Amino acid sequence: MSQPSPSHPRPLRVLLSYAMDAPTVDEKYSNELHTLATSAGQALTLIAPDVQVLYVDAARPPQDVEELVERVDAVMMLGGADVSPELYQGDERAHELSKGCNLAADEFEISLVHAARAKQRPLFGICRGLQVMNVALGGTLEPDLGDGRVHNDHPVSDQMTDHTVVLEHDSAVSTIYLDHDIAIRSAHHQAIAEPADGVVVTGRSNDGIVEAIEVPTDDFTAAVQWHPEDPGANREHMMLLASAFVDAARRARTARAN
Numbered sequence: 001m002s003q004p005s006p007s008h009p010r011p012l013r014v015l016l017s018y019a020m021d022a023p024t025v026d027e028k029y030s031n032e033l034h035t036l037a038t039s040a041g042q043a044l045t046l047i048a049p050d051v052q053v054l055y056v057d058a059a060r061p062p063q064d065v066e067e068l069v070e071r072v073d074a075v076m077m078l079g080g081a082d083v084s085p086e087l088y089q090g091d092e093r094a095h096e097l098s099k100g101c102n103l104a105a106d107e108f109e110i111s112l113v114h115a116a117r118a119k120q121r122p123l124f125g126i127c128r129g130l131q132v133m134n135v136a137l138g139g140t141l142e143p144d145l146g147d148g149r150v151h152n153d154h155p156v157s158d159q160m161t162d163h164t165v166v167l168e169h170d171s172a173v174s175t176i177y178l179d180h181d182i183a184i185r186s187a188h189h190q191a192i193a194e195p196a197d198g199v200v201v202t203g204r205s206n207d208g209i210v211e212a213i214e215v216p217t218d219d220f221t222a223a224v225q226w227h228p229e230d231p232g233a234n235r236e237h238m239m240l241l242a243s244a245f246v247d248a249a250r251r252a253r254t255a256r257a258n
Contacts, residue, residue: 011052012249013071014044017109017129018078019059025081025100037078040126040229043242044076051246061108069115074122074249077109077129079227082190085143088135094143098190110136117218120256122248124241125223127188130213133223137215139196144189145209160185160230165211171202172214172222176244177237184211184226185233191225220248 018037021030041053054072058080062068069075081100085091087110090098109129113136116123125133131141165184167174174180192210195201203212203224215221228238 011050012048012073012246012253013052013054014074014076014246014249015054015056015068015072015112016041016044016076016078017056017058017112019080019102019105020055020057022059022081022100022102022105024102029081029100033078033080035231036227036229039231040076040078040238040242043229043235043238044246046239047243047246058105058108059102061104065108065111065115066119069112069119069121072121073253074245075112075116075124076245077112077123077125077132077223078229079127079129080105081128082143083128083131083135083141085141088140090141090143094141097144106132106135113137117215117221120219120252122220122245122252123218123222124220124245126229127186127225127227130223130225131190131192133221134192134196134199134213137196137199139192139199140194142191142193145191160187160227160232163205165203165205165226167203167212168201171200171212172220172244173202173212173224173241176240182237183234184224184228184237185230186211186226188225219252220245 018033045051082098084101084103084106085094085098109132113133162185165182167180169180198215199213201210202214205211211225213223228241
């Protein structure tokens with residue numbers, strides 16, 4: 001377990017970003033996002049007594065993203081509605097199939113990706129967070145996976161599905177889990193189409209959909225398409241991810257101080 005450093009009396013701050021009660025989605029879906037965010041935050045604070053979670057509303061973002069990131073030690077982007085197709089040159093089909101888009105949230109979280117990397121903060125994405133990360137770095141998305149898949153076919157559904165993901169050996173997530181064939185819970189109808197330059201695909205479902213990515217040139221920039229923070233998921237998986245993420249944040253803070 002991560003231990004507080006006596007040389008850093010202030011808390012280790014982790015920013016969690018998601019769209020809170022956005023007008024583009026219904027109340028039921030918003031409440032599901034709150035539940036998932038609470039679960040993620042609880043996992044982080046259980047890792048070490050000095051971990052402090054800062055929840056940020058991506059739908060009503062602060063104006064100065066760089067100042068915000070300067071105040072924290074790591075950034076995590078959570079799930080939510082679809083990314084606006086105009087941000088990844090989506091065609092008419094993408095516009096027709098995308099639901100619940102919130103351009104303000106998209107632009108804020110894209111800025112968050114760039115600020116976190118520029119300031120060398122560990123960055124982790126969950127579900128929509130993975131998709132935002134890929135778009136921010138120049139990649140594209142598949143706007144709809146279609147019916148009959150193992151993932152889900154509606155962006156504002158609370159129906160999680162269970163399936164397996166195969167991780168690349170020696171990838172960030174595989175190293176964290178000490179396994180490369182894992183059972184996960186997901187709920188998404190969009191996915192990565194073309195990975196951005198510098199983004200390495202490190203996990204796929206059995207039908208070939210991208211489920212995990214990382215940027216190996218960064219100390220810790222990674223994302224998963226599934227929901228390890230879901231209350232019905234394997235809690236050990238979320239705790240392992242949270243522990244690795246907090247450890248990375250602590251290392252980065254120590255490096256900045258030296």
